Amino acid sequence: MNNRQQELLRIILMNEEVALHIKDLAEQLDCAEKTVRNDLDRLEEFLHDYPNAKLTRRPGFGISLEINEDERRQILISLFSSQPKTNEERLFEMAFQLLTNKKSITLQFFADRYFMPKAAIKKDIETIIEWLQRFDLVLVSKQRLGHVIEGSERQKRNALARLSELTPSSSQEKNYVLQLFLPYEISAVKKALVDMRDKFSLAFTDEALESLQIHALIMLKRIRQRSPVSIQPSEREMAAKRKEYHYANWFFEQFEPIFQVIIPEEERVYFTWHLISSKRTEEEAGQVYQYDDETASVVRTLIDRLSKLIVVDFATDSTLTNGLAVHLHSVINRMKYGFPITNPLLSNIKKMYPFMFNMVILTLEEIQQTYQFDIPEDEAAYLVLHFQASIERMESKKALRKKALIVCHLGMGMSYPLEAKIEQQYQDIEVHACIGKAEVNEYVRLHRPDFIISTVPLEKIKVEHIVISPLFGQEDQRKLSQFVEKLKRQKHDFQGPYIFSKYLTEELVFMKVEREHRYEVVEMMATSLFQKGFVNKEFIHSAVNRERISATAIGGGIAIPHGNPALVERSAIAAAILKDPIDWGNEKVSLVFLLAISKDNQGDNRGIIGKMASLSESPIVVNMLTTVRDESEFLRILEGN
Structure with missing residues (x-):
């Protein structure tokens, strides 16, 4: 078999609970439908050597493979031995298999499947065990049977949705969870979600939309695997009163015909919770205040306590109030329904804004006692950004904007877009000029800028300066933010050296x-x-x-x-x-x-x-x-x- 045919066989073997369609397979393999049909003929010849394997091709129904576990394992071993996985890919797939399998899985099964020694697989298992603790899940080892994860279905689904956090080296730009589903499933779910958002004018963030997509895909898989969530009757009654329950039902009207499944009532309630907990943009601030008294009360308390603690009148900042209303509405519901999130910026926020972070944590301790819910540090770090931005807005009104000079070695074609990006993202920076390196000394002598942003290293320049890429990517933005924050700290060093x-x-x-x-x-x-x-x-x-x-x-x-x-x-x-x-x-x-x-x-x-x-x-x-x-x-x- 060639590489394409091997990949086709792998897809069929890994999707035992669903019939696959020629059109979707052609899209995934990036080839013509006729090519897929020819490849299926080749697979049938290959499977003749496996007496318990039967490839079924039914028009209108799809393609499926009936095969026992021993033969499935043998074929997978041969495939993976010729197409080895990276350590990261292996770890994700192992965790996924453990989380979605009711039966125990042995070390030998993984060792054979990934063509790896058992010692290496055992090390992977230890990594997975440590990661599972975040979700209160336990990996139980049963002698002669293997490993199985014990915990509630809700906990397992939370872990599945956050598989990308399994290794610290995972790329933030690449969601490994989505790679575990078929392209047609991913695109169909996303389209139904976008249609729902547009129909009901919902202001979801892009991050929230992707999160809903992942949870819907996981829900689909678990329904097929007959692993339902457990919902109490009282929870069902409360969810049915929410407008999000209506949105969820509309979404499932699009969802069920595509995937030929019936969505149980428990799953409808569960997805309603996700809709309620999803992050919204500030367009919905007014709506939050209109129907959610709890959120409004928490916002007022948070602003009042921090205003007294920091001696800053945050109540005068309507932008802060609106932003907190939208954000805390989602936070409170995430805590209520058990959908915690991880903040990839947590460490940087703690280092860049230690004062504000500590003040927010102190205030949240008091709020916890009043409202009886706990907001973890990952959520608190996002709140820090709201209050830090508020202080910077207030300070920018009191002080003149900082004069910056841009030095760019690629000419005006690159310097002007760079200037536009900086002034758009940093309201307290005013770019006074964009010049070449040869003109720097003369410009500094005549105009005395507060600091210089340069695309090339500068020598013998006494003015504070930072070197960034002319493309001004995310890493450059982070560097400039830290640079500006450092200058602010130096300026506001009002206590003097003997504090x-x-x-x-x-x-x-x-x-x-x-x-x-x-x-x-x-x-x-x-x-x-x-x-x-x-x-x-x-x-x-x-x-x-x-x-x-x-x-x-x-x-x-x-x-x-x-x-x-x-x-x-x-x-x-x-x-x-x-x-x-x-x-x-x-x-x-x-x-x-x-x-x-x-x-x-x-x-x-x-x-x-x-x-x-x-x-x-x-x-x-x-x-x-x-x-x-x-x-x-x-x-x-x-x-x-």
Whole structure:
């Protein structure tokens, strides 16, 4: 068989629960329908060697293969041995098989299928076991039978929808889940969703539309596999009252004839939940406020608490209010129905906006007690962007836009599109000119720009500058955002170089601390502050609990744990130099600052965290601080930098 015929056989073998059509196979194989028919003739000849295999071709019904598991396994082994998978592809397919198979699967089955030693397969299984813990799923090993995943159907579907998160190296631009379905299934589901969106004027984000597509495809597969979700009668009654239930029924009217399936009532309710929880654009802000009192109440509380904590009047920003209404409406429902998400920007947001991130987390702790639902750090990070954008909008009204100079080596044809992109995405940047490299010194001398954006390296230029690609891709946008944020921190360094001496003394510096876990470090430092009269005893629990919610590492080997400001008697900062770096979330940390800043001193908080964020970008200084001989030297280096 040639490569195309082998791929055709693989498709048929991997889709045992559904009849396939010539037209769809031709589309997937990128060939003519006549070619597929000829290839099927060749497959029938090949299958003569397998007495229990029968290829059925019925006009109007489709193509299917009847075959026992032993022979299916033999054929797959021969196919995969000639077309080996990458480590990533193998891992995704193994997890998919385990999540969609009711029967136990042995290591030997995977070893034969992927032509790999059992030791390598066992290592893959360990990776999958660790990943499954996020969804409260357990991979059970049964002696002589193999491995099977135990957990609810809802948990399994959540895991299936997030298969792309199985490995950290997965491309954000490529959704591996979609590759596990047939092209006609993918395109048919997407068309039905787009038609539903247009018919009912729904303002889904592109991300939400793809998520709904994936959940619908998974639902289709699980219905075929007779693995239904469990829905309580009370949940069914509540869903039936929602307008999204009407949208779901319309969607399934398009869905059922295409795939020749009947959608059970439980699945209709389950998909309704997904519609309710999907991200919307800000076009629906007014609608959210009209029919969702809970969301409106949470928005008002969040804005009020953060306004008092940061001493910024967020209530005056209608853009913030509208954005939060739409976003929190989805967040609250995702928490209610058990559809958690992962934020790929979480780590970067924590490092770029440590002050705002910590303030949002503190506020969400209070909201959790009031409204009885928990918003995880992945969701909190998105809220940070809303509030950070609000502050930047307010500051841009108070201050002049920054004057930027663009230096481009490719002429006006490239510099003007670059200028347009930058001014469109950065409202506080005003591009004053686009020039070539040879003109830089003279322009700087005459016009004094605040900073330079260049497409080529610049030598002997005293003005702050950054080098980016003239195409201004996503990586360049990230670099420019960090560059601008760093300039802002330098500008707003209003506390001066001696802010630490106001709150940090030698008695609060702990040298060569030995602890195994970050919770123990935080507890030790908070206990010391309590014993010295700086905080209430409840602050100890508050600081440790805050750390449990979200690791406070900000990069550069630094962590900044903190507790509730209401539990602080006298503001203080404690510092701990760890004898050996320890795990702090996803990072290694060797230097810890415990912040106990009271409500009366919250005006200093932003500057303190800003100083520490700058410190995290100075590895030489951090190394000096972690290798000092005594407390006085530590304070001297800290204040000097």
